[in-house]
Amino acid sequence: MAEWLRTFRQGIAIENPLTVLMIGLCATLAVSTLVQGALFMGLAVVFVLTMSNIIIAVFRSVIPHEVRIPVFIVVIASFVTIVDLTMHAFLPEIYQFLGIWIPLIVVNCLILGRAEAFAYHNRVSLAIADGLGMGIGYWLVIVALAMIRELLGTGRIVMFERTLIALPAGYAPPGLVLLFPGAFIIFGLMIAASRWLGERTERRKERC
Amino acid sequence: MAKSLRLVIAVVVTCVVAATGLALAYGATKDRIADQERRAEQESLAAVLPEADSFEPVAEDVLAAAQDAAGDADCSAIYEALDSSGALIGWGLRVSGRGYGGPINVVLGLDSTGKVTGVTILSMSETPGLGTKVQSEPWFLEQFTELPAAFATEDVRALDSISGSTKSSRGVRAAVEGAGRVYAEVLQARAGGEQ
Numbered sequence: 001m002a003e004w005l006r007t008f009r010q011g012i013a014i015e016n017p018l019t020v021l022m023i024g025l026c027a028t029l030a031v032s033t034l035v036q037g038a039l040f041m042g043l044a045v046v047f048v049l050t051m052s053n054i055i056i057a058v059f060r061s062v063i064p065h066e067v068r069i070p071v072f073i074v075v076i077a078s079f080v081t082i083v084d085l086t087m088h089a090f091l092p093e094i095y096q097f098l099g100i101w102i103p104l105i106v107v108n109c110l111i112l113g114r115a116e117a118f119a120y121h122n123r124v125s126l127a128i129a130d131g132l133g134m135g136i137g138y139w140l141v142i143v144a145l146a147m148i149r150e151l152l153g154t155g156r157i158v159m160f161e162r163t164l165i166a167l168p169a170g171y172a173p174p175g176l177v178l179l180f181p182g183a184f185i186i187f188g189l190m191i192a193a194s195r196w197l198g199e200r201t202e203r204r205k206e207r208c
Numbered sequence: 209m210a211k212s213l214r215l216v217i218a219v220v221v222t223c224v225v226a227a228t229g230l231a232l233a234y235g236a237t238k239d240r241i242a243d244q245e246r247r248a249e250q251e252s253l254a255a256v257l258p259e260a261d262s263f264e265p266v267a268e269d270v271l272a273a274a275q276d277a278a279g280d281a282d283c284s285a286i287y288e289a290l291d292s293s294g295a296l297i298g299w300g301l302r303v304s305g306r307g308y309g310g311p312i313n314v315v316l317g318l319d320s321t322g323k324v325t326g327v328t329i330l331s332m333s334e335t336p337g338l339g340t341k342v343q344s345e346p347w348f349l350e351q352f353t354e355l356p357a358a359f360a361t362e363d364v365r366a367l368d369s370i371s372g373s374t375k376s377s378r379g380v381r382a383a384v385e386g387a388g389r390v391y392a393e394v395l396q397a398r399a400g401g402e403q
Contacts, residue, residue: 033336070219070222071218074222075226078230082230085234085237089241092248153337154336178335178337178338179335
């Protein structure tokens with residue numbers, strides 16, 4: 001159980017896929033302009049990552065080493081297509097916004113990376129912990145990034161046609177925040193902040 | 209030999225299982241997806257031609273001629289707008305123009321004189337908050353209804369763009385220009401013929 005929790009926590013903080021491993025950034029920067037979209041993008045990644053980790057860990061002893069990559073890709077692509085069809089049927093507006101980024105989860109190196117580096121060598125329960133941990137780690141960061149970008153870039157955060165927070169009316173949102181350069185700058189600041197927090201807790205531990 | 213056979217079997221079994229799963233997922237969502245798309249299009253048509261009672265797709269050959277006339281604006285559907293007595297009052301066209309992030313699909317209503325009754329955006333992949341201003345700033349789409357009847361490309365070019373959304377504005381304008389060509393070359397003659 002302790003090992004399970006450690007693996008789970010690893011993905012959220014110590015080895016966060018976005019701020020520490022820095023994989024799967026392309027889609028993250030592209031869809032983090034709206035909190036609502038980022039929320040479902042994160043959810044899709046959690047689902048695909050956990051499900052493909054489970055399948056690969058269950059069948060790891062029968063998947064031959066030489067053809068493991070094609071098998072991983074087929075498994076991942078199937079789950080992504082299921083997410084794609086489900087979103088298209090039930091959440092048309094969000095599907096519209098996420099567009100090409102949903103099918104592109106297939107080639108997101110985060111998912112294939114975890115299949116190869118973790119699920120293929122570990123038992124199912126740990127693969128679930130890794131999938132959930134990494135997925136939720138991704139989710140938290142992409143939603144946080146989207147909150148900053150939507151608030152600063154449009155002056156308000158809108159979810160399901162309801163305004164959650166709005167900046168004062170006099171605020172003129174800089175368009176840069178919504179474009180890629182703005183995404184890189186804000187994401188860089190987030191990495192710096194998480195490093196600083198990490199080092200501070202490290203130092204506290206040493207003092208104790 | 210036995211080794212390579214094992215590799216083949218592993219990949220084939222994976223693909224068969226995956227394909228079965230996908231077929232099931234597709235079957236479960238297919239109707240809903242088609243339904244969503246139909247409803248989105250019907251809603252757009254009703255929004256641009258509020259006076260129409262029903263919409264009928266035009267014949268294949270008319271659509272083919274319209275596609276030639278529209279050129280880059282890719283006219284993918286034309287509906288005849290009928291009032292409650294079944295008389296033709298205009299057309300709903302689905303056209304598209306190239307924006308910044310991909311095609312902007314537009315549904316546009318024309319009355320029988322070729323005047324724009326309304327424009328809505330069916331789908332687009334423009335930058336949220338910048339390119340999407342073509343939808344969120346109402347004056348932009350409304351200005352097309354001020355075009356003269358049977359408008360020409362020059363009339364559309366004279367309209368305003370949104371600063372910061374130049375390419376997105378141009379995409380919507382290109383779609384409207386295409387609709388103008390479709391009216392001039394295909395629909396105008398049909399309006400005369402049936403009156």
